[in-house]
Amino acid sequence: MKNTFGSSVCLTIFGESHGTAIGAVLDGLAAGLPVDESAIALAMDKRRARGDGMSTARTEADAVHLLSGVMNGHTTGTSIGLVIQNKSQRSADYAKTQDLLRPGHADYTAYAKYAGFQDARGGGHFSGRLTAPLVAAGEICRQVLAAKGITIATHIRAVAGLEDLPFAADDEALLAEQVQAVAACSPERLALIDPAREEAMRAAIRAAGAEGDSVGGILETAVLGLPAGAGEPFFDSAESVLSHLLFSIPAVKGVEFGLGFGFASLRGSAANDPFRMAGERIVTATNHNAGINGGITNGMPVVFRTAVKPTPSIFRQQQTVDYLSRTDSELQIQGRHDPCIVHRAAVVQTSAAALGLLDLLTVKYGTDWQREG
Amino acid sequence: MKNTFGSSVCLTIFGESHGTAIGAVLDGLAAGLPVDESAIALAMDKRRARGDGMSTARTEADAVHLLSGVMNGHTTGTSIGLVIQNKSQRSADYAKTQDLLRPGHADYTAYAKYAGFQDARGGGHFSGRLTAPLVAAGEICRQVLAAKGITIATHIRAVAGLEDLPFAADDEALLAEQVQAVAACSPERLALIDPAREEAMRAAIRAAGAEGDSVGGILETAVLGLPAGAGEPFFDSAESVLSHLLFSIPAVKGVEFGLGFGFASLRGSAANDPFRMAGERIVTATNHNAGINGGITNGMPVVFRTAVKPTPSIFRQQQTVDYLSRTDSELQIQGRHDPCIVHRAAVVQTSAAALGLLDLLTVKYGTDWQREG
Amino acid sequence: MKNTFGSSVCLTIFGESHGTAIGAVLDGLAAGLPVDESAIALAMDKRRARGDGMSTARTEADAVHLLSGVMNGHTTGTSIGLVIQNKSQRSADYAKTQDLLRPGHADYTAYAKYAGFQDARGGGHFSGRLTAPLVAAGEICRQVLAAKGITIATHIRAVAGLEDLPFAADDEALLAEQVQAVAACSPERLALIDPAREEAMRAAIRAAGAEGDSVGGILETAVLGLPAGAGEPFFDSAESVLSHLLFSIPAVKGVEFGLGFGFASLRGSAANDPFRMAGERIVTATNHNAGINGGITNGMPVVFRTAVKPTPSIFRQQQTVDYLSRTDSELQIQGRHDPCIVHRAAVVQTSAAALGLLDLLTVKYGTDWQREG
Amino acid sequence: MKNTFGSSVCLTIFGESHGTAIGAVLDGLAAGLPVDESAIALAMDKRRARGDGMSTARTEADAVHLLSGVMNGHTTGTSIGLVIQNKSQRSADYAKTQDLLRPGHADYTAYAKYAGFQDARGGGHFSGRLTAPLVAAGEICRQVLAAKGITIATHIRAVAGLEDLPFAADDEALLAEQVQAVAACSPERLALIDPAREEAMRAAIRAAGAEGDSVGGILETAVLGLPAGAGEPFFDSAESVLSHLLFSIPAVKGVEFGLGFGFASLRGSAANDPFRMAGERIVTATNHNAGINGGITNGMPVVFRTAVKPTPSIFRQQQTVDYLSRTDSELQIQGRHDPCIVHRAAVVQTSAAALGLLDLLTVKYGTDWQREG
16 A cells, blocks of 8 residues: 555555655544644654754754644544645755765665656655654544553663663553653653763764764653553554554664563563453553563553664765666765654654554544544 | 455465364465465475474374465466365363463453453464464465565574574675575474574473473574565555564564664664675675665565564463453463474464565566566 | 455455355454354355256355354454355366357456466356355344344346336335345245236246346345444445445446436436434435435435346357457357346345445444444 | 555545645556646646536636656656645535535535534535545546556536437447547537537526526446456456446446446347457457456446436525434525536546556556556
8 A cells, every 4th residue: 555554544645855745644533533733743843853963954844734634623534634845955965966876775776666757855755754744643643542541652762872761661650650751851852761861862963973974773662551452463463553654664674562582582481471460450460572462452551662773864975876877986975964863753653653553443443432532 | 454464465364273274365466377286385394383392292284275266286366265274173271271361372362352252272363373374375475476586585593592693684695595595494404594503402492391481582584586676665665564464473572674673773884785786786785774775675685583482381380360250360371382483483484575575566566477477 | 455345344255166165254343243154044045046947057055164253153353264165066068168258258358367377167256156255254244234223135126127116215114114025035035025026027037048048137225224424435435335345246237326327317406305303313304315425324224226237148159259269259158057147146235235334334333333232 | 445545556535625725645656657737737627617607606726736746747656645725615605504404415424423523614525526636636547548548538428317429339439539529528518429419408507507406417438448357356346446436426326337227128148248359359249348347357448327416505495404403494505506517527537437447457567567668
């Protein structure tokens, strides 16, 4: 389905980095759901470049225009069309070196797929800019989940080799505090559990940028309040649906749930999460499996991490190829780029998770459930 | 879509561990493709438990019955229905402890989702047994790819804490040798690049089994011969489609491409893969991105790894809950179980990859292309 | 999606007329729904050829084997795999004339699509036999709807130029009687509102058969008890989903809802259905629109008709072409064929409607709703 | 999938009659296809109300803004986002009578589905206005087909009880002339095979309008130049895919292919289309089956008809119900409405057909085929 994803709640994306506008169509919401446009603006603000040496000098207001599906602050029940204008294009930066394939970028694969007709300006359809409509639509989904008592937050687990504290997957009370703190983090701050680590991270990112280089990191998301029973194996396990969306985010090259790759060297006796009663509720004593057994949520917190590779746009001279002349060449990238996109991608990850989880819950409970008390 | 996956080539799965039969419907193949039933049997044999202390004592012949879509050794172009009989059920093992939720299993989530009507015998729909039809169908896809010069192999990158050599993602010639060797590995052997490591691994698995415990591991897959241009961003990036399928495999809790989580601590200058000409062909000097840029294949080998958690069925006493009486309880699992499923899952991973990649290539080139010279 | 249809409730079909078996996978049912296998057998019996001069001499027992998804008489909540053996193949009838394209059949289009690799025996995948798994699966859906108070019946509105009484779309009480009578009609009888017309119809069908010819007809379906609100415009209007399924049934060449083509010559003042209160319920005074406004059900009975073309298999000499030699030729069809399939198709139409409507209701209300009181 | 349709070429629709804008996302086109924006404007002009007593006084310029996916007059290969502003809203017309359910409209079903949160202004999502983005996107598809030698035209087969000549489905040469003439028909004229009938039709439509009433009709479409082999049975027969789209068009209540309902009273000997050689090409001597056998195109012209019900908006007093007070009431509709939408819907039908057929051809031949010579 290419630019459309979802079974019961579906998102369709369109746009190119330097075109007129980018946008999305969000389908499958019930009628009568409140839509908080200021919260959408806040989410967009978290994704926004701030021109602060941490990210590209291209700063966009990213006002989200809801063209349909929302009236008087509530969903109408039909598809929500939204657009975000592109304002700060500076395509001339790209013209000169257009046929010099930027290493780590989609330039070559776009040539291979689109035969030279791709919109190569600013990465076109492959730009991180395409995550803006994902954030706008995902934030609407997040609001629906929040009204159901489901909370999502993403923090920077690591960046530039520096680590934040991990989410306390095994300790629901502490995790709830962490999630609340991270979700409340202002757009100007890095989303961290331990704010004391922010300055060192900023310094490391700026240092890489100052050297014309870039850094990667790890984003960790926690979801609280999910009921047991969401996920549709065989193929639409909760992990499958979430990872499908997460790997759509440019730069994500790894996804793991719970202990993830840490499971590989454990024995079953250490990996299993024993069940126990907590009052009337069935819980697990540990949460190594991150709230998912057999591809279905078990009511414990869902926790996952993505590996975000360093931005491929660096200002150092690189070896490459001229696509048209088919000769080896050297490339010195121009333009405005991010030395790090990890911090901007945190809200993207939250939004992708909200979309995937709302879809799975709607498959089970139906569209009408979204509105029910 | 629950038990159906794919855009142009679609697989639908059905069955339960102790039902009459399990099976699948594979749709979207061109007519006239040769189908090698002995190669299907060989793939099934690789997935089969051998009763050798390494895996469950339940050994199934797993003969694959092609009910439709194949005639005179070739596809007819219509959907391929296949079934595999369940023969070695011993459901009585499960009756006694049915309401004691096995930690790490889908027992609780199945209760939550299916309200007690689930087929709980042997894990029902959540059993690793459901991967048998995936292997049968995926092997047919693999044969189609092989006829196009595309080769896939999966080895045990690690098991029980012991490592094999890694796939040489950066060295195409060496990698081709490794892939050929792993693909040719007989069903009786562990799929390893370095066969000298096999005995130690077997010993470690058996040791865990002897202690009533189980082990996990890492499976690594390499795909050679893919053309540049496969993958359908935004949502159907090559990584998204593959990870969706990989996370459907029971026990997989992590997926990473290329350097994967290793990217997080690198700088862009170390992570990027410079392009260069190799004769008329555009290649990358390194292959950290594992043959995928911007979600689209670039013609270099695709390499990915999954984290396989240790089998949750262990014979040690575990804390758990009785679902019906809602009381804390202790559980001593009976039945026949695998101390390790990593080695049996290798061919499952190859099959899942074959299905996902054939789908992406068919979206681009059309159904008829599958048959073309 | 070729052989899979549905959003929340999905059916996948496989098989060929003279292969080993045909079957289906029905996905998206809740757990805990009772499945009445004797009612499935009854539905299969209605579709069965009876060797009575009205239909083909090939009579199949058509026992439905539920391989998964049903246990102890209830759905387990996972996909239902079912197969029906082909027993009465007599493929030799087809070998001689295999390359002589039968007019009105899919022989030529199958050649064009499958390049000679199609299973041509008995029409292969294009045989009316493929409707057997549709009936089995659709009957399960019908049972789910019936438990919700939704009733479906299909009668022979016309056959061989002879008409039955029409469904009284505008008179709910009378229509309810008609639907009950038609639904209760035994497999040995033609499904008619006015049983007095049966003998003349049988005589006309047999007369055509005796002359080596065949007849067509019109099937009319009524659905009672649907709630208002089912249907998902823009693209998944109730008419769109139903017609998609109805046009999958071999031989259907027309579909109309309510007044259908009769609307073309009416004025709006005669076509509109005025609303009025009937106690607390909003109803329409007439029901020209057949219970659907704007693609969404309005709570009134849904009524639609299909045009079923005469069976193309006739025993008269026909002009045709030899596909391989590319020469004009004459054809005298052998084999066992139906002079009429209208009466056998009635239960197919009911089953298709049940599948489509259960899907639309499940999109709106969720999978869990299927089980709720 | 609600507002998204298609397997390989997908269209997503959004918007409401009186919202800011309506639009669509067209996905699955190859890169490098020329897009003729003036031809899009011409298609929009054919759908446009002209304020001439034949259609509503609401006239919209309907300029189509291509936001993405098209650059330098060619497709880029990524999704095409397009919007059309709503300019001539006059919502006050609706406020007064908002809770009086308009007979024949979706007012009641929208209430039932959306619980009062629907955008009721001008029919909201159920307005014929939603066909504007379908025309824009379908016209792009039509251009792709035209470059492949495939031609589509729709004429008014009947309106207000007056008939045009039928398409000569059995006479390819004459049909080609008719199709060419109809396709070339200017937006100011009714799309007719026999232009001499235009004035009487216009008079009949205006007469109905003058009496505060409306008229229906029949639209007939012919498609020339299709290759044999398009269509994906069992479920995605050519008729299924086309009818799914056709029944999405508001007011369509019947669809028939070839002889359609006329088949019901024929015998097989009269219904079958004999094959014969025409040079190297296999053709049929007649074309009763309208170019489709077994759900797959056979290379002959595809011909189908839709029944278009009279516009439900009439200015006569009607019996209805007040939804909120739940009382019987009378309604006198205000606003600007069409006494006939048949003529405006002709280009909508052509566009829907183009989308459906391009999708089916792309499934078979792949995305890249769209660009190939």
